[in-house]
Amino acid sequence: MCGVTPPVELRTLVLGGTRSGKSRHAEVLLEGLPGDAAVRYLATGRRIPGDTDWDARIAAHAARRPAHWTTEEVVGTELATALARPGPVLVDDLATWLTGVLDDAGAWAAPVVPAGVDAAVDGLVAAVAAAPGPLVLVSAETGLGVVPDTRAGRLFRDRLGELNAALARVCDDVVLVVAGRALALPPGGTAGTPAVAPAPVTEVPAEEVPEPEVPVAGAAGAEVADPAGDVAGTPAGVPGAVVPATGAAAGAVAGAAPTPDSVSESDVEIVPVAVGRPDSRSRREAVALVDGLAMPTGGLGRLGELGVWLASCQGTCPPQAPVRARVVLLAADHGIAANGVSAYPPEVSAVRATAAAAGRLPVTVAARAAGATVRVVDVGLVSGAEGAEPGWLVAHGTGRIDREDALDGERATTAWLTGRRLADAEIDAGADLLIPATLAVGVTTPAATLVAAVTGAEPVAVVGRASGIDDRAWMRKAVAIRDALRRARPHLRDPLALLRTVGGTDLIVLAGFLARAAERKVPAVLDGLAVGAAALLADELAPGAKDWWVAAQPSTEPAATLVLEHLSLVPLLDLAVRTEDGTAAVTALPLVVTAARLLAETGTARDTGVVPGDVIAAAGAGR
The missing domain is CATH 3.40.50.300 (P-loop containing nucleotide triphosphate hydrolases)
Known part of the structure; x- marks a missing residue:
């Protein structure tokens, strides 16, 4: 020895x-x-x-x-x-x-x-x-x-x-x-x-008997090293500080707005090293409550699980039905949209924002039906949009991610802080459930790139039809993602630099929004590839944030499936909705309300007498 x-x-x-x-x-x-x-x-x-x-x-x-x-x-x-x-x-x-x-x-x-x-x-x-x-x-x-x-x-x-x-x-x-x-x-x-x-002990004998493997009965999947030696998605540096990405910053985006006056060095906030998990005691109480309701064991299925999740997020059992659900729609432009990766031209981003502000998009109609309120915020449009709030603007568009960075370091930091402030504003106003989404044309291209970078997937494995693109547009999109991934490789260990390089303004704002909401213990419903990609990076920057989210539905985009698997989220619905604007998440709101009320208002087996037959017989014999 x-x-x-x-x-x-x-x-x-x-x-x-x-x-x-x-x-x-x-x-x-x-x-x-x-x-x-x-x-x-x-x-x-x-x-x-x-x-x-x-x-x-x-x-x-x-x-x-x-x-x-x-x-x-x-x-x-x-x-x-x-x-x-x-x-x-x-x-x-x-x-x-x-x-x-x-x-x-x-x-x-x-x-x-x-x-x-x-x-x-x-x-x-x-x-x-x-x-x-x-x-x-x-x-x-x-x-x-x-x-x-x-x-x-x-x-x-x-x-x-x-x-x-x-x-x-x-x-x-x-x-x-x-x-x-x-x-x-x-x-x-x-x-x-x-x-x-x-440590002082420096060596262990080479003839040591091999340690026992951990038998997980086929459960724990093998971990595979990245071919280039990187581990995708691992944060770099000291994770407490939000700082501009290191290395040569890209030139200013053409036409980009200056950093808002409200952002200064003293405003740079600290990203939490970890987000506290939902309350385990309330969770245990909710599980026990569901087990004792007047129904067969497991009778509520996913509704019971949803109610338990909500109780743990609220820290109270039974949970309260959300009364102020807020839908926050972000409007932004992506430079890559000019490369024909979407069925819609780039200027439709602003058109969608205007339609949303007028209450004419599917998500806004669904929100009225579900009793949720909607906010449309311009964080990155080139020319603005009628009805969209302009006070949160970070940049006028982004760079083409297959050739240049989406944003420089300063604006990426501003976008992250903007998302956090948006979440604070909603929560301070009383929001008890949040549904964020983006209206940007071409957003699934940077979103798919981010997913591939974090999960290690090949470009062709994350390319979907999104807005209904034809084969030629699909090939253009695949090439754009491939080239963007090459540019992303040096930043695989730095989530914020990854977002800056191959993400976009709305995606960074979404990540900051989701991380801050989890930090403040307010649950969110995820819907669509763009929100999912932002959630991946939010959970890297604020580990544990994923416990505060629930997925509305599986997207038809292959990259979105990887997101759900990575975050271990099981969708509530499967409606095959392809709007990518939060419509499915809003549609799931009544399920959340129903789950809460089922736990709060359903009688127990003991109180109602709805118990299995042998128990009834035993109770009768004791009278």
């Missing part, structure tokens, strides 16, 4: 990939305790009947541990209970523990993750924070590759990443093991922090 055994902290979290040496490093930490202390080894890997390879891995791990250590096999909430007893304790590992929790809850196929998962995770984090120690936790570092190709894989990646982050906040020391070398992460560090110093 090379190196010197370091002192073990009260609580240490050891992270690493498969066969990285993380388990051996954790064992070394506790082997160095004075007096040959008897370590309790809490094994979370469940035995799988008939799986001899798995049994062999477990036996190999047990054989290399000191003989005076004791082993306890724990699952689910048993782990939190076991941590309450005095240490020293080694837990190996949390990935297998989480897998078991997700298995027990039936979460892999559930449209909404059952409340029991949140309860188990919260209980474990609390137990770790209160553990008497010394305590060493081992967990798999995940999410280092392109998005898993299954919903279950994305669920596992997201939940394990959240669990690791939550535990890191309550641990005294966090170590990342790579290729047998231990790296101590800085205290209180955040994603993107550049400083990583090596």
Whole structure:
């Protein structure tokens, strides 16, 4: 054994990939305790009947541990209970523990993750924070590759990443093991922090027995490295600050408006490192409420799940039906529209904005029917539009993303802040549910480019017919996306730079709007490829924001399908609406209201007597 055994902290979290040496490093930490202390080894890997390879891995791990250590096999909430007893304790590992929790809850196929998962995770984090120690936790570092190709894989990646982050906040020391070398992460560090110093222990024996794989029963999809070495969608730099993109900025967009006087250096706001999740207690109460209603188990289906989501967003059970739903329509022009990538000429963006302001578009008609109010805002039209609010203008159009950046760094930052201020204005005015959309011609081209950049998809896999384009326009669009993706490659790790380079004014405003709404705990309904692409980047800039959104319907655009998979969102409807202006989202509003009222007004089985027959018989016998 090379190196010197370091002192073990009260609580240490050891992270690493498969066969990285993380388990051996954790064992070394506790082997160095004075007096040959008897370590309790809490094994979370469940035995799988008939799986001899798995049994062999477990036996190999047990054989290399000191003989005076004791082993306890724990699952689910048993782990939190076991941590309450005095240490020293080694837990190996949390990935297998989480897998078991997700298995027990039936979460892999559930449209909404059952409340029991949140309860188990919260209980474990609390137990770790209160553990008497010394305590060493081992967990798999995940999410280092392109998005898993299954919903279950994305669920596992997201939940394990959240669990690791939550535990890191309550641990005294966090170590990342790579290729047998231990790296101590800085205290209180955040994603993107550049400083990583090596820990005193520098090596793990090369003959180490391989660590056990995490058996997810085919759930966690394999992560594939980007061919060029980049991991699409990973933020770069320090994620707390909104700053103009680095590198040579593109020249000013022709005819672009100056930055509004209201924006100054002091106005540059801080992007949250993470957005708080909807209230787990209200979620659990809502799940219990639905289970007790006068109906067969699971009788409300997706409506019940929608009501549970709304309750968790509002932080109250039963949830209240939204009474001030607001539709915010953004008007903007995209330079790429001049390349014939849409069935409509570029000037139709302003025409649509005027029609929307007059209440003549499908989305505005649907909003009147659903009782929602509409606001039309000009954030990037070349020449403005009658009836559209001009006070939020960021730029007059954008550059052609296949040849030049959509915006320069200053205007990209302004667009992000504009979206946040728009959300603040709506929420301060009383909005309790938000539906953002864009009216821009050609917007699906930059939107599809962004989706391809984040997910690693090929250009032809994201090109759709959108406004009803013919084959020639489809080919022009595919070429434009291909060329834009080449320009985007240097910025795959920087969401704001990606939006600046191959996005557009309305897409950046949408991203800022969605991130701010989630930060202020106001739910939103997503509809269409453009909003979905903005949501992808919003969740990168404000991790966790996706928990505050629900998808209205699957779009006919192939890139939109990738968005839903990436964000793990299950659509409420499937109406094949292709307007891309928020019409489907507004159409889903009555479902949200109905879901809330079902939870609030439906009688319980106990109160109504609507219970299964054997229960009725038992009740009658007791009278």
